[in-house]
Amino acid sequence: MSKIKGLVCKECHKSYPAEAIHVCEYCFGPLEVAYNYDFIQTQISREKIKQGPSSLWRYQDLLPIEGEPTVGLNAGFTPMIHAKNLGAALGLDYLYLKNDTVNCLTLSFKDRVVAVALTRAKELGFDTAACASTGNLANSVSAHAAEAGLRCFVFIPSDLEAGKILGNLVYNPNVIAVDGNYDDVNRLCSEVAGEYPWAFVNINIRPYYSEGSKTLAYETAEFLDWHSPDHAVVPIASGSLLTKIYKGFHEFEKLGIIGAVKTRIHGAQAKGCSPVATAFKNGTDFIKPVKPATIAKSLAIGNPADGYYGIKVARESGGLIDDVTDPEIVNGMKLLAEKEGVFAETAGGVTVAVLKKLAEKGVFKRGESVVAYITGNGLKTQEAISPSLGKPWHIKPSLMSFQDALKALKQ
Numbered sequence: 001m002s003k004i005k006g007l008v009c010k011e012c013h014k015s016y017p018a019e020a021i022h023v024c025e026y027c028f029g030p031l032e033v034a035y036n037y038d039f040i041q042t043q044i045s046r047e048k049i050k051q052g053p054s055s056l057w058r059y060q061d062l063l064p065i066e067g068e069p070t071v072g073l074n075a076g077f078t079p080m081i082h083a084k085n086l087g088a089a090l091g092l093d094y095l096y097l098k099n100d101t102v103n104c105l106t107l108s109f110k111d112r113v114v115a116v117a118l119t120r121a122k123e124l125g126f127d128t129a130a131c132a133s134t135g136n137l138a139n140s141v142s143a144h145a146a147e148a149g150l151r152c153f154v155f156i157p158s159d160l161e162a163g164k165i166l167g168n169l170v171y172n173p174n175v176i177a178v179d180g181n182y183d184d185v186n187r188l189c190s191e192v193a194g195e196y197p198w199a200f201v202n203i204n205i206r207p208y209y210s211e212g213s214k215t216l217a218y219e220t221a222e223f224l225d226w227h228s229p230d231h232a233v234v235p236i237a238s239g240s241l242l243t244k245i246y247k248g249f250h251e252f253e254k255l256g257i258i259g260a261v262k263t264r265i266h267g268a269q270a271k272g273c274s275p276v277a278t279a280f281k282n283g284t285d286f287i288k289p290v291k292p293a294t295i296a297k298s299l300a301i302g303n304p305a306d307g308y309y310g311i312k313v314a315r316e317s318g319g320l321i322d323d324v325t326d327p328e329i330v331n332g333m334k335l336l337a338e339k340e341g342v343f344a345e346t347a348g349g350v351t352v353a354v355l356k357k358l359a360e361k362g363v364f365k366r367g368e369s370v371v372a373y374i375t376g377n378g379l380k381t382q383e384a385i386s387p388s389l390g391k392p393w394h395i396k397p398s399l400m401s402f403q404d405a406l407k408a409l410k411q
């Protein structure tokens, strides 16, 4: 018996074989992996997970690969921080940060989805990896394709941060910078994917790719001694991550790994690209596409593929979706660094700023546990924060020069 049943349409529930397809032929709904949970139930246990590798592959029983993992063997299992200083500033006793700024190989949560996607792509016989990216995905696909010996094409908007462009080039893939925003890049890639037999991790491999995000929920529950938190605060780009964190907690519940899940899943967007937050606040599930204009480029998807499902998850779980301005994002990045020593990219600033906003609105009760997902590393988005940081003191190499500077500081 196999853990993967096949793919199933999220809308009309028509079944498909577990191939490199992502859209239902009948209703154009998105396809999702269907599992044989009765079989998985006989395989999985807390003890087995604990004895597994220190990577996301300790949850292999719930990931959509048939054989053993071959790509991204060290992805996931990142630190969870009990953020006492930031918690005190926000009036929270049990604030935790899931720190994917140090994920392996490329310092963002995308290493999770790419490890799963490219392991599956190899199983399906592909020799070329590709993606449409807002930045971090291209970095991760480039690095893992190098590791896996796959040919690689990454498509990015041409105005990305320098660190994210360099973070592709160093692995020597084919980097295609498109004059347009992410939504233009994505549209182009859907056409390219129709012409070339490549594994586009977030297009034809998307059903497998997106499952990698569930591991953030599994790791959270394991760290919290097999409990789900009261609240989760999750950044939204396409909305996939948010929906899969919800799915991960509920799978663990279904399999008896954890008790009843009451986690309220909150979404975070930048005001300069907040189609999901806007629809949520308007009480509709119709998402009106926008033209992004924000420093949070990794979240800048104006027409988010899973936005509709993200809204559903927030509503079903009792969560909220909120948005913050660019200055609030920068303040969020600084607050996180100054209170917890974590240097996150702009998406982390979005999450922390929304966390702060929700705390100020009284959404969290004092004794409740809150987990904020910090998904990318600050060294990749230096342009966004450097104008608002201090400068070093410049001195001569003498004690007197140092003491003069110290005096000036004290006044």
Ligand SMILES: *Cc1c(COP(=O)(O)O)cnc(C)c1O
Pocket (backbone or CB within 6 Å): 108, 109, 110, 136, 137, 235, 236, 237, 238, 239, 240, 241, 242, 298, 299, 345, 347, 348, 375, 376
């Ligand atoms: C891609 C990305 C996200 C969110 O991705 P979804 O498309 O919503 O799954 C969050 N944070 C960072 C840093 C990202 O690169």
